[in-house]
Amino acid sequence: AKFHWDENKNFLLEDFQVVRDGAVVLKGTQRIGWDPQAKQIRSWIFDSAGGFGEAVWSRSGDEWICKAKGVSPDGATTTATRTLIKATNDRVVWSATDRTVGDEKLSDLDVTMVRKPPQPK
Numbered sequence: 001a002k003f004h005w006d007e008n009k010n011f012l013l014e015d016f017q018v019v020r021d022g023a024v025v026l027k028g029t030q031r032i033g034w035d036p037q038a039k040q041i042r043s044w045i046f047d048s049a050g051g052f053g054e055a056v057w058s059r060s061g062d063e064w065i066c067k068a069k070g071v072s073p074d075g076a077t078t079t080a081t082r083t084l085i086k087a088t089n090d091r092v093v094w095s096a097t098d099r100t101v102g103d104e105k106l107s108d109l110d111v112t113m114v115r116k117p118p119q120p121k
Contacts, residue, residue, distance in 0.1 A: 001113060010034075032057075049073040055082065062086060076102035090115040 001016040011033040018026040028047035035042040041057035043066065053070020066082040080099040087093050092113045099106035 006031075045070070047073075051078070053078060072101055087112070 001014050003012060003014050005011070006013055011031045014030040014032070016028050016030070017024045026047055026049060028045060030043055030045040032041065032043040034040075038056070043055045043057065044052070045054070045068075046052045050073040051071060053068055055066040055068035057064055057066050059065075062085065064084040066084070068078075068080045068082055070078040072078050078099075078101050080096045083095045083097070085093045085095075094109075094111045094113060096109040099108065
């Protein structure tokens with residue numbers, strides 16, 4: 001995943017891809033920002049297969065909890081609870097629990113994201 005601010009620094013943008021067996025199977029984007037009406041952080045996500053969703057964020061100590069809901073490419077409702085925990089200044093652990101697609105419960109996920117230094121110019 002790559003993160004960067006939008007032009008006005010109102011939204012944090014993420015470009016991501018899912019790789020399985022060395023092949024990219026899905027790409028997507030996420031936009032994270034402050035919702036001034038609800039007075040909380042929200043995010044919107046879109047993937048290359050046609051799925052999309054949104055989440056509301058809340059802080060619990062050193063963790064960020066994201067309650068997400070969305071629509072899969074085939075029209076099924078999706079839900080998940082995502083938790084982000086800062087492990088070090090350059091490492092974040094991202095977990096997804098309570099994941100569902102339609103009536104099907106999916107297994108939990110854990111991903112560690114590590115910041116890479118910028119490439120020399």
